[in-house]
Amino acid sequence: KTRVQIFKYVCMKWSLALLVGLITGLVGFFNNFAVENIAGFKLLLTSNLMLKERYHAAFVAYVGCNLLLATVAAALCAYIAPAAAGSGIPEVKAYLNGVDSHSILAPGTLLVKIFGSIFGVSAGFVLGKEGPMVHTGACVASLLSQGGSRKYHLTWRSLQYIKNDRDRRDLITCGAAAGVAAAFRAPVGGVLFALEEATTWWRNALLWRTFFTNAVVAVVLRSLIVYCRGGKCGLFGKGGLIMFDMSSTVSTYSTADLLAVMILRKGAVFKIIHTMSISLLTSCCSYGIPWLARCTPCRSGNFKNFQCPPGHYNDLASLFLNTNEDAIRNLFSGNTGNEFDISTLILFFIAVYCLGLVTYGIAVPSGLFIPVILAGASFGRLVGTILGPISDLDPAIFALLGAASLLGGTMRMTVSVCVILLELTDDLLMLPLVMLVLLISKSVADNFNIGVYDLMIQMKGLPYLEAHAEPYMRHLVAHDVVSGPLLTFFGVEKVGNIIQILKTTGHHGFPVINEPPFSEAPELCGLVLRSHLIVLLKGKRFTKDKVLTGSTEVFKSFGSFDFAKAGPGKGMKLEELEISADEMEMYVDLHPITNKSPYTVVETMSLAKAALLFRELGLRHLFVVPKTPGKPPVVGILTRHDFMREHILGLFPHFNQRKKMNEEQT
Amino acid sequence: KTRVQIFKYVCMKWSLALLVGLITGLVGFFNNFAVENIAGFKLLLTSNLMLKERYHAAFVAYVGCNLLLATVAAALCAYIAPAAAGSGIPEVKAYLNGVDSHSILAPGTLLVKIFGSIFGVSAGFVLGKEGPMVHTGACVASLLSQGGSRKYHLTWRSLQYIKNDRDRRDLITCGAAAGVAAAFRAPVGGVLFALEEATTWWRNALLWRTFFTNAVVAVVLRSLIVYCRGGKCGLFGKGGLIMFDMSSTVSTYSTADLLAVMILRKGAVFKIIHTMSISLLTSCCSYGIPWLARCTPCRSGNFKNFQCPPGHYNDLASLFLNTNEDAIRNLFSGNTGNEFDISTLILFFIAVYCLGLVTYGIAVPSGLFIPVILAGASFGRLVGTILGPISDLDPAIFALLGAASLLGGTMRMTVSVCVILLELTDDLLMLPLVMLVLLISKSVADNFNIGVYDLMIQMKGLPYLEAHAEPYMRHLVAHDVVSGPLLTFFGVEKVGNIIQILKTTGHHGFPVINEPPFSEAPELCGLVLRSHLIVLLKGKRFTKDKVLTGSTEVFKSFGSFDFAKAGPGKGMKLEELEISADEMEMYVDLHPITNKSPYTVVETMSLAKAALLFRELGLRHLFVVPKTPGKPPVVGILTRHDFMREHILGLFPHFNQRKKMNEEQT
CATH class of the missing domain: 1.10.3080.10 (Clc chloride channel)
Structure with a gap:
């Protein structure tokens, strides 16, 4: 600026x-x-x-x-x-x-x-x-x-x-x-x-x-x-x-x-x-x-x-x-x-x-x-x-x-x-x-x-999100509360795949993974938001082959506020997109709209510390990355709902029971 | 508790x-x-x-x-x-x-x-x-x-x-x-x-x-x-x-x-x-x-x-x-x-x-x-x-x-x-x-x-540490400002090595790396503090061979407040330790005193975002981890001094010049 x-x-x-x-x-x-x-x-x-x-x-x-x-x-x-x-x-x-x-x-x-x-x-x-x-x-x-x-x-x-x-x-x-x-x-x-x-x-x-x-x-x-x-x-x-x-x-x-x-x-x-x-x-x-x-x-x-x-x-x-x-x-x-x-x-x-x-x-x-x-x-x-x-x-x-x-x-x-x-x-x-x-x-x-x-x-x-981490969070690690199958995009992704995933899930953010030939090994590239994906798809800057289009090319077609966050309940809807069958088979480069500095935690990170990070920085998505090499570069995404008491106690009901027992003892 | x-x-x-x-x-x-x-x-x-x-x-x-x-x-x-x-x-x-x-x-x-x-x-x-x-x-x-x-x-x-x-x-x-x-x-x-x-x-x-x-x-x-x-x-x-x-x-x-x-x-x-x-x-x-x-x-x-x-x-x-x-x-x-x-x-x-x-x-x-x-x-x-x-x-x-x-x-x-x-x-x-x-x-x-x-x-x-990241931080990534050779400890380390490193550097925290046979590949185990190391060494729970001693064994010899942070200028000094030549050749298990949930950033993380994380969570040490597998599990440590204006502008003097040019233009 x-x-x-x-x-x-x-x-x-x-x-x-x-x-x-x-x-x-x-x-x-x-x-x-x-x-x-x-x-x-x-x-x-x-x-x-x-x-x-x-x-x-x-x-x-x-x-x-x-x-x-x-x-x-x-x-x-x-x-x-x-x-x-x-x-x-x-x-x-x-x-x-x-x-x-x-x-x-x-x-x-x-x-x-x-x-x-x-x-x-x-x-x-x-x-x-x-x-x-x-x-x-x-x-x-x-x-x-x-x-x-x-x-x-x-x-x-x-x-x-x-x-x-x-x-x-x-x-x-x-x-x-x-x-x-x-x-x-x-x-x-x-x-x-x-x-x-x-x-x-x-x-x-x-x-x-x-x-x-x-x-x-x-x-x-x-x-x-x-x-x-x-x-x-x-x-x-x-x-x-x-x-x-x-x-x-x-x-x-x-x-x-x-x-x-x-x-x-x-x-x-x-x-x-x-x-x-x-x-x-x-x-x-x-x-x-x-x-x-x-x-x-x-x-x-x-x-x-x-x-x-x-x-x-x-x-x-x-x-x-x-x-x-x-x-x-x-x-x-x-x-x-x-x-x-x-x-x-x-x-x-x-x-x-x-x-x-x-x-x-x-x-x-x-x-x-x-x-x-x-x-x-x-x-x-x-x-x-x-x-x-x-x-x-x-x-x-x-x-x-x-x-x-x-x-x-x-x-x-x-x-x-x-x-x-x-x-x-x-x-x-x-x-x-x-x-x-x-x-x-x-x-x-x-x-x-x-x-x-x-x-x-x-x-x-x-x-x-409460200010304090609950005591049971100290006994859990970040990986424990990751839920559901992880959906990822490649750096250059097929349009049909994107539409398919956006339609079938309600997630607001997805990890972007770089794979050969764009990097030596699979690596985490960053985070892409649903709303940005929809704007990008609407722009229809698709390519026949898997190639990098580069940011300058993409930002020619968009104004500076096209990717800005719309008010609550506003913004473009997925249903407004009209993509032909031909276009579905084409590719789009996600790099220009990817946030390349997402916050990450290692899967063995204490959940209490992950919650602190999540809340203090006001995050919406937090990537969980593997500790040892050899696994895929992201093992999960934590969102606000994963830190909710109901979610965690649903996954680990024994914490609730232990708490009740404690209360009965005292 | x-x-x-x-x-x-x-x-x-x-x-x-x-x-x-x-x-x-x-x-x-x-x-x-x-x-x-x-x-x-x-x-x-x-x-x-x-x-x-x-x-x-x-x-x-x-x-x-x-x-x-x-x-x-x-x-x-x-x-x-x-x-x-x-x-x-x-x-x-x-x-x-x-x-x-x-x-x-x-x-x-x-x-x-x-x-x-x-x-x-x-x-x-x-x-x-x-x-x-x-x-x-x-x-x-x-x-x-x-x-x-x-x-x-x-x-x-x-x-x-x-x-x-x-x-x-x-x-x-x-x-x-x-x-x-x-x-x-x-x-x-x-x-x-x-x-x-x-x-x-x-x-x-x-x-x-x-x-x-x-x-x-x-x-x-x-x-x-x-x-x-x-x-x-x-x-x-x-x-x-x-x-x-x-x-x-x-x-x-x-x-x-x-x-x-x-x-x-x-x-x-x-x-x-x-x-x-x-x-x-x-x-x-x-x-x-x-x-x-x-x-x-x-x-x-x-x-x-x-x-x-x-x-x-x-x-x-x-x-x-x-x-x-x-x-x-x-x-x-x-x-x-x-x-x-x-x-x-x-x-x-x-x-x-x-x-x-x-x-x-x-x-x-x-x-x-x-x-x-x-x-x-x-x-x-x-x-x-x-x-x-x-x-x-x-x-x-x-x-x-x-x-x-x-x-x-x-x-x-x-x-x-x-x-x-x-x-x-x-x-x-x-x-x-x-x-x-x-x-x-x-x-x-x-x-x-x-x-x-x-x-x-x-x-x-x-x-x-200022509340706002400086503008030039947005053009740098975490890896750019990491300074000096990185000194790491293994999970089970030779006493002589520890003494040597503590004596030659003034760092307050060191990464601990797990290597075979304790893990399949080299992986980051956590962060160990200088003050904790000194307390541990004073306890003299050394072993002849590279073995895990386990936490219970170690905490038998220490009270609950031995590892607590002493007041400023208090705490044990390195010079108070008396280690014999034999003991120098022995091993000590660092796992019990390692903080196993250190905060980490990927080396390509924007420095501005790393600074935000560092300040908001009140950290003293932040590990920089590699983006692609194959490198050592930690590539550097960021401390308070690495975020100082003088340090960064010393490494990248052109930001200073650019700023001056900007000022002259306006």
Whole structure:
């Protein structure tokens, strides 16, 4: 590449990062704006009716609005993009681990994610917008990195610079970080989230780029919020979350451990009905439960008077009949004494916890942060209120610590949760306390199970490469797990053979072997990819005899981006090729498209070390070569699936039994 | 390993992390405590004399104190541990990159680092304590990971659990992070510093462990400071740095680019004289320059009245005749209007900038952060004061932004500087501004040169492995850079041969080849390390004939930690071996100590990809194997030095010429 091209390329990468930040920031603002207006309208309608003491009409209006919104959200998910349901963080995490699953980052998913999330949050479900925002940011980045979507005829030629896995992954990491930054207005927290939770391969250059993207998000959000302060944005309030101040000394407690029960059901109509019933349940809870509370004289803040006379407020309604963000703000607000009754907090905690568990199973874009923060904050405030007489801490501090501990226990993130919470509350004096609580909660939770996102990746059956090699891998060598017959090509191969092999197998990479007359003895030449083979075959540069055509000859017929990696689900299909019977008998030189520096391991290499190599370098194919001469030059190919637990334990069931025996002994 | 052993091992690692945090926190506090008391005594003495209008006596007292302190610091450095001079961050960075340099983390270095830093900072030099604190933390971690120091007869058997490179490196990373946390009371910033600047290999488990260590540091510091608030610590003040509040809108400017000129000179006495002369210069500056300033009526804060009557203050003296931390605090203090005159700020900026450049060359433990913050803050405040009439921003904000931009331009750290500054100032509203300024300054500086720490690593000639492969590596293959004759051992080798080879070469690893009768054809068995060979030879399990002794036989004579890696500069020496002439003719089986899964690359592998493999997996030896059968099973070994720029450009000088030609053309 020339100097100018490199410069252009670097500029491209940075402007794409800028665009990702810009668009994610705008989407994040739009999201907040829409939610606050829709939910605000709904709550205003209800409370106006209640002020007129028309309680039944208020109930009908409230439930009606919720049902309508929930139905729209569920319908969007069920009919347009089923992949948009749920949090999206596990999928993004798996993608960044190298799982190239179709439709995770498709444009349809993006649209449904945005609007589904808006309607879902407005419908008053106990779910958050931050998981969907992460997914949205990743989708935006993915679309930009592909230069638009071919399916929807939205393509920008000028953006189609990024055509390899690594750059695309980098941009999507930026997108995920920007999502967190936009959802919480926590730019540094977003960077740390990307680092701690999302990515598998991290480089320092990435830190710098995600930081840039998040700075853009922060500036966009800030300027839009400043613009909105003039009252030009309807019911849109402050955008960010919470600010409160307090004095602090040390006091801690352990954490509960949330296991998200996923109710995966089939059938689009059923999904919608399911969502509607959950919506009905949530609505009834949030409208019905507040009747149990007594009225208390009003002090200040964003409190609801519900059925109470003016100047009084209903503490349960302040939590239930409110947007989730306002409920959190109420729980975190300090210097308000024992504003919430103990019974209120117990009721709210139980309701939110149960609703959160049930809600996570519905087919609507849903984040986990907000429900966890809600549950944690109410639990913490409960503890704080109970300990009130013997502790001089503000219950609001307990609410913050409760939220931190539940987040740490659920997500198993530490530094990022810590920074996100600090950015939310804008109080750095809490740092040591929050760190302590996070440490305890994560340690306790780690004894029971793995983090909720890893759990979800397992449930969805995504082939995620773990950071650590499993202990049984140390007793195996690379050759042990090689599976299936090995299919190889010669350096100059018959077209018919290639078509035959491509048709009969689904492999993505094949070893290329040089044989006499092109080398003295059979030797490994390199790796050729299925997608490159198809492009080469389409070019139809075939020869009658077994001869080397040379690279220059081949690259005359192809542009520089013909071999570049297409987006997920894109690229040429084998079926598009039309090869005549004559051509089938001809030869094609594979050398120009062969990667001549494949990574290899000797067959006696410990599987644990091979797995380390595979993961650290982010490989898709790893050749296993023989130890002693005399064998064929390659004895197998290792792919991601060969390192999966299921595959290995299927081949060597005794490891599983031994493990069980070990567990029984101890 | 059994389950119990694993559990013990994990507990060990965590308790070591706890200990590192505890000790570093204590050292950090002691450091602050000592500096504030010594410097406070010095300043009190001077100002008392000045109050009595004995200006010459005050000058003599001030200069005398400074000279004494500087001499002690320089003498400590020159005579006890020359490795302790300077910042120490480059050395720690190189160590974490795999450079096993002697004495970097020795106990002597630790002691001199602590006391040299205390005396150096107290002497009023323009230098900080954060670089030395990072080094101190790393030294503490290193000592703990070795279970104490054999040289000083301080060993704890029970701590000698960690005996491999990776765990030691992890612990030292924790130590470096704890150092930043202790120097700035910025625990999250410390974690990010370790991640962004210090480490080469990062794992998520490390994030979690450094976070824990820093939480411990934060708690230790907090409780000690709370204890000191009762006035029991002499002149010790608040410990942390700065707190100020402000309102903010956007305004930015670019940055200067500091190139630290290192004046490295030889000869211990000369070093001390050099240090003393710099000390004299600094003292004269800080005592002499304030006479130029006018007196201004006093408002509040930590200001000096110097020669002024009571109720007035001298703004130059408030900056010069103060500890560096107090000067920064004064510069950052908001709502004080144009407290500092423009001429004052210009003078101070120039003086600090020049003194900083000169000071960094002296042989005293010196950090770069504080001088850079001082220069940046005074420059920022200068700009703020000049722009005062047309901007409604507080000059203190400009000071913060100036410090951020100069830090970003010098260190090229972004996220960590951002978080450290936020933790220092405790004001999250500044985040977008600081991010913006950092982005600009880093981008501008990156166009000129590399970061100051990388520059220093280059100057010291440490073989640092860069994250990116150089462009010329793409035109080379692994075989091209293999140097020197390859020395190999057979699986069962004659003792005399081993001794001979160990004596004549300095290599740390050798390939082991199996030959008939132990295998059908010559084949690569694995890698054997020099240190393991020496241990094996010491055990004297020799045989008369070429036979396999088997592992069980060999491991009977050795304990489980005999082969564990000793600390840097420790371990057995070749000279300690005593082998008789008879034994020289005997054989020893190397199989039990051979690593049978070495990583290998084919000789035609692109050098860039081999370098990637080498760095990502943190290797020390990489075997180059032949592509075609018939050659010997190993054709070479690649080590760290084979990837160094100097080595490659020495072998292929035309790359250098081509690069120069390119540069001339453009």
